[in-house]
Amino acid sequence: MVALPVKPQFCVGPIILALTAIILFFAGTTIYDLLAYDRYALQSMETWRLVTGSLMHTNGYHLLLNIVGLALLWALHGEHYQPLKFIKLFIWCSLGTSVGIYFYSPTLIWYVGLSGALHGIFVWGACMDLLNGLRTGGLLLAGVTAKLAYEQYQGSSADVASLIDAQVAVDAHLYGAISGGILFLLMWLFTRAVGRLSARRETL
Template sequence: MFIRNETFYSYRKNYPIITGLIVIHVVLFLWVNLSRYTGGLIPFGWTIFQLGVGQTGLIASGEFWRLVTPIFLHEGMSHVLFNSISLILFGPALEKMLGTTKFITVYLASGILANIGTFFLTGPYYSHIGASGAIFGLFGVYLYMVLNRKDLIDSVNAQLISIILVLGVVMTFLNPGINILGHLFGLISGAAIAPLVLFNARPFHMQPRRPASSGGGVAFNPNRWQKRRIFSGKRAARYVGWAFVILVIIGIISRLF
């Protein structure tokens, strides 16, 4: 569910919304920073950034577009890398399960609600950017699946997403400069929206159907929650270890840039 083995071409073809979001992340990031550090040789980038930041006081004065635009803006290299990689790994299953309209709805609604929560609970000079609230909204959908829709996620992936969620929440409180409220409101928003968008969802499969000789049913084992309990031991520790390594690498990159 979260292991990517597609080619670049097949990934773009199978997950066009996620691909489009990542392109927006990278293009805006490069545009803003090249404009900022080249003394204006590349026009409008820094203006876009200034107009798009989620600034509480400006939102209160009527600039309500700032509840949406921060979802697509990033400033630091580690910020855009972390959010884009999170989308690449954890977005595809939901894009296939929900479909284009529902996926976009969950993503944008979670991000906007996260920014609304931030707006009401911060002072007039507080500023924030980033897709983290929207991405935590996707995690919120997965959390709802783990708790209430076990027919949509197997036990291995349920335990993996639980580990990632715990790490994400812990890092939210440990890392300086993170919009804690945005992360938490995004997670809660995604979990709250989940029942509305999952009512007719089907489990995600890299190969949706078996060959006709096997009966043509979906490749889905209804007893999968009773198997592979070994994941809770060494494999869980391995995932935690790799997650820690990834976080360390991202921390090093952030210091370099």
């Protein structure tokens, strides 16, 4: 039986993210309109929407689906989720998702939800598994690649769109996943560079 990463240091980040999304969901339409990703508002320099749009949701089903997705990611990769690192990872994946939408999906005017960032966190976690010698990381990467390819070819699910009362932004999933991969690569390169620098200092 696989043990869940229930130690506090592995749970704090996901709990903070989930509670923030829940609180904002019940904060009312004024907050929703102020924080959602909106292309025209971004053109007016409301740049906070690049991150906060990921925290907003269309309805309770949308929120519930993303909270369940977050819980599954924690179950898979929670041992990598030190609180500050996890929050930074979410912010960068949200930013990468929104920037990707802005520059490469100009017809997508409005976007909300955790799913783009969650795809990024998923990819990052799978890469961390591979780095730690877990072959399941490769299977997870293959699975998410197949899912993204299917979405790009087939489009979004009509059933899910009906449930969340909005079109599923499959491009956001793609940009989020790419962001997670890039973040892992940058962090890995930075860690290697620091390690080499430390080794050189020790030999002097």
